[in-house]
Amino acid sequence: MQQDLSTKTAAVIGAGPAGLMAAEVLAKAGVQVTVYDAKPSVGRKFLMAGKSGLNLTMDAPLDQFVPHYAEASDTLRPILDGFGPAAVQDWARGLGQEVFTGSSGRVFPRAMKASPLLRAWLARLNDLGVQLQTRWRWIGWDGAALTFDHGRVTADVTILALGGASWARLGSDGAWADILQGQDIAVAPFGAANVGLRVDWSVHMAPHFGQPVKAVAWNAGDTTSRGEAILSAKGLEGGGIYSIARAVREGTALAVDLMPDQSVSQVAERLAKKRGKESHANHIRKTLKLEPLKLALAQEWARPLPQDPQALARVLKALPVAHAGLRPMDEAISTSGGLRFDALDPHLMLNARPGTFAAGEMLDWEAPTGGYLITACMATGRWAAQGAVAHLHAAA
Known part of the structure; x- marks a missing residue:
């Protein structure tokens, strides 16, 4: 028979999905839980993620889901096996938030927003006796005690759920890395992930700002994305770019295939038609039925365009993307x-x-966008809390 944990205390530092899930598991085990967050309110990044539709997870079998975590897949597999895509959906339904699966396999709450789900979650935590302390910034340890800008706290177990190093205004500033490294705890350097590209456009591209680049394939080494991107004054944003951000960050050259459903020879054959008195640009546009935005990109990055149909087809099928690197890390998802x-x-x-x-x-x-981020945050929060509960029992 396991020991009653009602006299045990837990400090959860960070009130995002990982921290709140950890608090829920600990409280259900009978532990007295206090969640500390540096910001005036909780779940700020979670709420921001839900502004355009909260993508909770991906409706996919675990064997298809886990490989998206790349090098961390083996480590995360047992954690996601305990709380994967199906469990995330059941959890949301348990909070009274019905979900649906979109055509891409992404799972959303029917309300599409994060706020109803967060309100229901906080109500559940309140019913479980979880205490919330906002505007409490963790600054390290003093022996066994946790130190905050408001004072010292002791707890039987601690869960650190402090987020990454993007969107500092929402609470994820990565400042904790210096604290851990000061204790000789290994931290890998941060890098921007799921982030846009910086592009120094010519003045000719200004009329196209705000338009989506659709039906293309972004290629960076072995990484290919068929997602859309939005042209902005700063560069390119959107799922199509986020998917190849890692390859670009690691130095791989980026190209875009403007006609991914046709081969080079098929494109060249169409371009070889007689153009008469038409300008070269009009001939390309009409024979290929190429949208003005795609033609503008070709002119932007490969002017002067080759006259030879075969050479031009190769350019349009592998147009080098001239960019100035990724957007700053603080703008990364x-x-x-x-x-x-x-x-x-x-x-x-x-x-x-x-x-x-x-x-x-x-x-x-x-991991890429598509529900992989939130799912792994919740799953690791649950796993860490289960570990903390086991630690409390073992220490009894």
Whole structure:
């Protein structure tokens, strides 16, 4: 028979999806839980993510879902096996929020917003006795005690769920990395993930700002994305670009196939038709039925366009994207890098600080948009909390 944990305390630092899920699991186990967050309100990045439709997860079998976490797949597999796409959907329904699956397999609440779900979640946590302390910024340890800008706190177990290093205004500023490294705890360098490209456009592109680039294929080495991108004064944004951001960050050249459903020879054959008195640009547009935006991109990045049909077809099928790198990390949806898994045991407890666990985006994993980020944050929050509960029982 396991010990009653009602006299045990837990401090959860960070009130995003990982921290709130950890708080829920601990409270259900009977632990007295307090969640601390540096901002005036909780779940700020979660709410921002839901402004255009909260993508909770991807409706896919685990064997198709897990590989999207790349190098971290093996580490995260048992964690996601315990709380994967199906469990996320059941959890949302349990909070009274029905979900639906879109044509791309992405799962959304019927309300499409994050706020109803967050309100229901906070109500559940309140019913479980979870205490929330906002405007409490964690600044490190003083021996066994946690130190905040408001004072010292002691707890039997701690969950760190401090987020990555993007969107600092919403709370994820990565400042915790210096605290951990000061304790000789290994942290991998941060990098921008799921982020747009900086492009220094010529004045000729201004009329196209705000338009979507559709039906193309973005190619960076072995990485290909068929997603859309939006042209802006700053560059290119959108799912099509986010999917190849990692390859670009790692130095791979980027090209775009403006006609991905046709071969080079098919494009060349159409371009070889007689053009008469038409200008070269009009001939390209009419024979290929190429949208003005795609033609503008071709002119922007490959002017003067080749006259030879075969050469021009090769350009249009692999147009080099002239960019100035990724947008700043603070504009990224998520970040790579973070607390290394070799600094943690299999239950996500810090090897250097027994009783302290970590979860969420602060861990060293990376994934694309599409529900993978929120799912892994919630799953690791649950896993870390389960580890904390087991630690409390073992210490009894």
